[in-house]
Amino acid sequence: MKKKIDYMKILAFVFCVILALVWIAPLTQSLSTSLKSEKEIKMSGFSYFPAEITFDSYKDLFSTKSASTPILKWFWNSLVTSSLFTVLVLIISSTSAFAYARMKFKGRDLLFSILMATMVFPSVINLIPTYKIVAGMHLLNTKWALVLPGVSGAFNIFLIKQFMMGIPKELDEAAKIDGASWFQIYLRIIVPLCAPVLIVVGMFAFTGSWNDFLWPTLVMSNVDKMTITPGMQILKGTYDVYPSHAMAGGIVSVIPTFVLFLFAQKYFIKGMQLQSAVKG
Amino acid sequence: MKKKVLSILLATAMTLSLTACGGSASTDGGAKPASTETPAPANTASGDKTIEFWSVFTGGDGDAMQQIVDEYNATNPEYPVVHRMMAQEDLYTNLPLAVNAGTDVPDVAINHVDRIPLNSENNIYLALDDYIAANGNITADKYNKAAWDAGAVNGKRYGIPLDVHGYLTYYNKDLVEKYCPNVLDDGVVTFDEIAEFGPTAAADGVYSYALTWARNEFQEWYAQLGGKVTEDGVEPTLNNDIAKKVLLDWKDNIEKGICTQDGDDPTNLFGQGQLIFLPEGTWMIGTLKSMGVNFGTTYAISYDANSPLSWADSHQFVIPRKDIDAAKAEGVMEFIAYFQDHSLPWAEVGQCPATVAITDDAAFQEMPQAFFLQDPSLILISDYKYYGYMVSALDAFVAEVAFGKMDVDEALATYNQQISDNIKNQ
């Protein structure tokens, strides 16, 4: 009996190793390409490893010389935009979820159902008019064009509300007797208790905003205001000519989300599980 | 009670701050020179004293333009220039929006000359004739004729040329020596000649020419054979035997291994000595130099040795429609005129500056692209109003047909109609 179980375990291990190779290969290949010189790629074609390791592509990317592919600036813009987006999402969704979860008011259930119904509404229908609205508000080429349209997403409210409903109502009652206002209850009691779900929502908001692609290409045109994800497309445009530079840019662009992932992977994974738990 | 009021205030403040920030962000975006490369002009305080300049340049081109702008600003002009680079699709989406909204409109912009016919009809530009007259320094004789002529529509001038950039043929000198030593004696390689040496080279695994940017190559060969993209200036006329011949000849050469195959990377093949003639843009000169290939440049591969028509486009300065006071407009004109003598850095990234002063300069004459401007009649610059719809269609079918993935008759019929449908439904 025991032997049989080991056999399955070995099979599982082999399966995982094979897949892991597929998962890793593109990453190592990109790293290797980014460490080659452009000349080596042009003249000698494919090789697994650089004949000579050079950091020239990285140096070029970060040199102040290039005003046209200002990777550092894109990086900074992304950092600012995604952080702002995350903070706003957390404030707006948690206050809203708080009201739906802990307070009684007229039209609450109706409003919440409407919100939930919009989750299946395909964003493709909104795309063109939202652009027109943002343009009409003169927000094109400002970070608000990237931040505001996505902030009111219903799914975050849903996640947070579900979590808040699990917190005993007695806490509110006790606090009220002590003379606390709703805002104090929200800030001092509920928000700290909701930390796990807020971390999860915040991380998804951050990576979602960092990785946003179609929308930023529409609303951010100035090269020096662009974020890094659409910026990558400009880099890819130069791919045919400068693969090493393009790969170096690609690697630099993943660093923040990758680092965030390494530090917080258990939350990421919890977040996904949380999703299925509430839904399933 | 107090706390409650506080909570109310806080919530409202939050909403207000959102809208407020939105508002300030937009004005901010318009007036503040954000480019780090621009030396802060002494008079930034009043936003009106700077010229907002949008360009379609990214990559090395953007850097070269920035260099010229910096040099211009270093001359302490009354109106310093703030240069904003963007990908061209983005500029072409945002320019009409800005003009129609009437806010954040740039004072001067670079547009491709092929955009001018439709954009001028859509009332996106100011006519420049009065400003040019007032300046007095910007005259036809100072510019390349083909580029200058292309900047006017129905007798009104909307564009002042910065450059001509085009498609030329790079050749690997060593390979030419080996396979076709005498074909370039007249400076032009023809398809008849390729038919002779092509198979020999193909037997060695060497391609004679390449499919690179299919739409440009197609336009050249179509025009060389007398094809017209439109008869009346509106309806496209691509569905004909000339187009079919171009595509089928191409397909044939690909099948024979004379032209590069689907998925190949022609620039790399050229670098590795597996390609004799590389049709590519003037803007690739720097890249090819860095690869260390022993190369020369000539006109487009041609059906007719006497008329090697080569595709070209021209970047032009335009003034988007807005209320601009005469003094500032004059500042813009001065900026544009500055390029007449100072656009050598622009030539160094492979462009052909459109001003005679530069093209007569010995430094330019030595550059590989210099020959391109010698005969304006060999330059093919489109004046078709619906060039945008046309090239989108060309992008979608030319390479596909040449690589044998799409039927030629169906492709020509479908895409000619697509252009036509788009014109009708726009």
Place this chain on the structure above:
Amino acid sequence: MGKAIKAGAKKKKTEITPYLFIAPQIILFIVFFLVPACMGIYAAFTRWNILSNELPTFVGLDNFKEIFLNTESTYYKFFRAGFKNTVTFVLLSVPFCIVLPLLMALAINKKPWGHKFFQSLFYMPTVLSISTVILIWYYMFNKNLGLINNLFHLKVNWVGAQPYAWFAIVIVTIWWTIGQNLVIYLAALNGVSQDLLEAAEVDGAGPARKFFNIMIPSIRNQLAYTFVLTTVAQFNIYGQPLMLTGGGPNNSTNVLLMVIRDLAFPSYGGNSISGLASAMALVMGSLMIVIALLQYRFIGERE
């Protein structure tokens, strides 16, 4: 008296407070969701150049006639092709995006050596952006310089010929997105009753029987949930073909969102044709809603 008034006033205030809490979200929701949604639906019945100042012109059902009935029109052709390509992608990718992560979850659930590492590794690509993912994979698929062709000594033109172009797009999609379903299944498998499994083992059930008779029914909800979510997500396919294949070869990967974007925001110039684009978007959106509802319904009945 005074007390009563005060109490009344207090009560009124408490009624306002909840609305203040939801106000920021509701305002943004109206401006950036409700209004554009209504405009988007209305736009489908108009002719509209969004880059101009002109208001949309109402044209009734013309746009729908054009894309559904006018067989002569190129919009009819490209809409149909875009639609077909999108559905093809959904059919090709959804099974892999369900079955493969399930197998991976089963393997990891066996807790082989390094299972924590595998779990993190397989999940990791989901935090990358689509443009970076394509940047990386575009190079992998390169005919002459790519790892795949060189490793296996192939000369396949991955992004330029069928069926390889679909392979490439599906492979990239799997690599990029599969982690989400993987962790959902992992969590679900964790919750499968060990007692049941052990009981089955005592009865002499093999791995296959345990899997189909115990595990699958236990995680049915999660399977259904991921099925709905994955399907809806795959309908929104855009970045992969845009940057990998450009819609080719022969328009076979030109998906509906690309058709819509090209009409509304023509990349090489020409005026925007947003009315027709909105009509296509509305059709696509409606279909997505119907599919999502059908799937939910189906699940509901099973429960």
